Amino acid sequence: MAEYLGLWMFVGALVLIFTGYPVAFALGGSGILFAVLGVAIGEFDGILFSALPQRIFGIMSNYVLLAIPFFILMGTVLQRSGLAEDLLETFGILFGRLRGGLAIGVILVGTLLAAATGVVGATVVSMGMISLPIMLRYGYNPSIATGIIAASGTLGQVIPPSVVLIVLGDQLGVSVGDLFLGSLLPGLALAGMYLLYTVAIAIFQPKMLPALPPEMLTLSKAQLAVRVVKVMMPPLVLILVVLGSIFAGVATPTEAGAMGVVGALVLAALNRRLNLNTLIEAVKSSVELTTMVIVLLLGATIFSLVFRGVGGDHLVEELLLNLPGGVVTFLVVVNLLVFVLGFFLDYFEIVFIIVPLMIPVVQQFATELLPNVENPGGSILVWFGVMLGVNLQTSFLTPPFGFSLFYLRGVAPPEIKTTSIYRGVMPFIIIQLVALFLIIRFPGLVTWVIR
Numbered sequence: 001m002a003e004y005l006g007l008w009m010f011v012g013a014l015v016l017i018f019t020g021y022p023v024a025f026a027l028g029g030s031g032i033l034f035a036v037l038g039v040a041i042g043e044f045d046g047i048l049f050s051a052l053p054q055r056i057f058g059i060m061s062n063y064v065l066l067a068i069p070f071f072i073l074m075g076t077v078l079q080r081s082g083l084a085e086d087l088l089e090t091f092g093i094l095f096g097r098l099r100g101g102l103a104i105g106v107i108l109v110g111t112l113l114a115a116a117t118g119v120v121g122a123t124v125v126s127m128g129m130i131s132l133p134i135m136l137r138y139g140y141n142p143s144i145a146t147g148i149i150a151a152s153g154t155l156g157q158v159i160p161p162s163v164v165l166i167v168l169g170d171q172l173g174v175s176v177g178d179l180f181l182g183s184l185l186p187g188l189a190l191a192g193m194y195l196l197y198t199v200a201i202a203i204f205q206p207k208m209l210p211a212l213p214p215e216m217l218t219l220s221k222a223q224l225a226v227r228v229v230k231v232m233m234p235p236l237v238l239i240l241v242v243l244g245s246i247f248a249g250v251a252t253p254t255e256a257g258a259m260g261v262v263g264a265l266v267l268a269a270l271n272r273r274l275n276l277n278t279l280i281e282a283v284k285s286s287v288e289l290t291t292m293v294i295v296l297l298l299g300a301t302i303f304s305l306v307f308r309g310v311g312g313d314h315l316v317e318e319l320l321l322n323l324p325g326g327v328v329t330f331l332v333v334v335n336l337l338v339f340v341l342g343f344f345l346d347y348f349e350i351v352f353i354i355v356p357l358m359i360p361v362v363q364q365f366a367t368e369l370l371p372n373v374e375n376p377g378g379s380i381l382v383w384f385g386v387m388l389g390v391n392l393q394t395s396f397l398t399p400p401f402g403f404s405l406f407y408l409r410g411v412a413p414p415e416i417k418t419t420s421i422y423r424g425v426m427p428f429i430i431i432q433l434v435a436l437f438l439i440i441r442f443p444g445l446v447t448w449v450i451r
Contacts, residue, residue, distance in 0.1 A: 005043050006312020009034040013303060013353070023349045024292075024299035031302040038310045048309045055301050059294070063254055064170050069290040070257025071161045074242075075113070076282040077264040079126050081273035083235060084113055088130050090231040093224065096212035100202030102140065103148050103209055104195060106131050110152025111191045112235060114159040124153030124404050128411040141208035142416050144201060147424025150397060150404045151194055151431075157347070157393035159187035160243055161260075164347050164392065166253060167293065168385040171355045175382075176253045177246050181449040183386045186439055190390075193431045234270075238263040293348055300352035313357065320361045327368040331440060334358060335391050342395025343402070350392065358384070370443050379447040386446045387439050394432040397425045 009030060016026035038044025059065070078084055091105030098104070106127060113123045127149050135145040157164050160180035169176035202209045242260040245251035251259065268274035307313060323329040334354075341350050359381065362369070366380040396404045399422040409418060439445055 028299035074260035081268035100209035143424035151428035
């Protein structure tokens with residue numbers, strides 16, 4: 001019984017979490033309880049707790065984690081200042097002459113907001129509040145409209161500068177810049193697959209995605225060109241500068257995030273949208289989310305220290321390495337576990353709980369997982385992180401518990417049935433699963449950028 005103490009500890013933490021107890025306290029509390037139990041039965045050396053203050057100090061002085069509040073604040077300023085709404089309206093007018101034009105605009109704006117915010121909930125809520133009423137007003141099929149909004153909003157999971165990727169980089173011990181580069185092609189490919197699906201629906205079922213009526217398209221070509229340049233170019237330039245500085249190695253993600261905040265504030269000020277109330281609300285949202293991440297990380301640190309102290313890491317490694325079917329079964333088990341946990345837990349919680357346990361096993365399977373890569377040990381964790389990001393994005397879309405569905409349900413008009421939202425996301429779930437399969441089957445989609 002004693003040798004399985006780590007397994008019981010993991011189960012105990014999950015039981016506490018699923019009963020509704022705050023995850024950070026469930027992790028920290030179960031760690032302390034099992035540490036006391038371990039000392040009592042001689043399976044845990046209490047002296048290990050002397051390392052806890054140093055670990056906490058390491059978290060609080062982690063320079064990479066500073067990127068989280070910066071990118072959250074950058075995106076929140078762009079949203080609360082109304083610049084995101086301007087983007088949606090401009091894309092709607094630009095593509096409104098086409099069948100499915102509004103839907104195309106939503107996907108493109110979702111991609112831009114993903115690159116500007118990196119926070120799924122904020123993107124889904126913003127697009128649901130702004131674009132869904134317009135799409136319904138002009139005859140869009142409710143299921144397809146809600147599916148497009150929910151799916152586009154989740155792109156913030158994998159398109160840099162995703163906050164998920166920043167946390168993954170910290171937990172995996174790899175460069176956040178490499179994770180950003182590795183996720184760029186899969187993220188843009190997903191957006192492209194969404195667009196292809198939307199165009200196909202517009203061609204073969206045009207009544208579901210009609211064009212805007214001519215009376216809504218009153219701007220001349222010259223006026224439209226001016227609006228496109230004025231509304232779309234500044235955020236695009238900001239995103240390109242922020243990500244470009246990271247990819248070029250000119251700035252770290254933290255420095256680029258700080259630069260992004262300044263850029264977002266300047267854009268809001270130039271558009272006369274920056275006021276004290278907007279700034280206070282943006283800072284408040286950023287502080288709340290950042291605090292949640294840090295408290296979760298502290299709880300996970302206590303859990304990890306005790307879990308390793310009772311030999312839980314070796315137990316998990318042994319179980320996963322000896323699965324029948326080897327690396328294939330390992331991939332199936334890990335993806336199913338992350339997918340199911342994504343129904344109930346936030347992505348931060350999953351990253352802090354699961355990722356540290358998987359790192360040794362992934363490294364053991366490096367050669368088998370990346371057979372055609374010269375240095376699989378240097379690329380395997382980046383590939384693994386991007387795969388997890390796409391998996392989490394899929395679980396966020398999957399009924400009945402997908403987080404994006406709850407976000408959208410909260411802002412959708414009462415006449416939209418929950419079952420309509422569920423039907424709408426089904427094609428996008430299939431697209432997500434295809435993308436996940438391609439990343440597993442062709443890891444070069446991620447690792448080609450790793451130096």
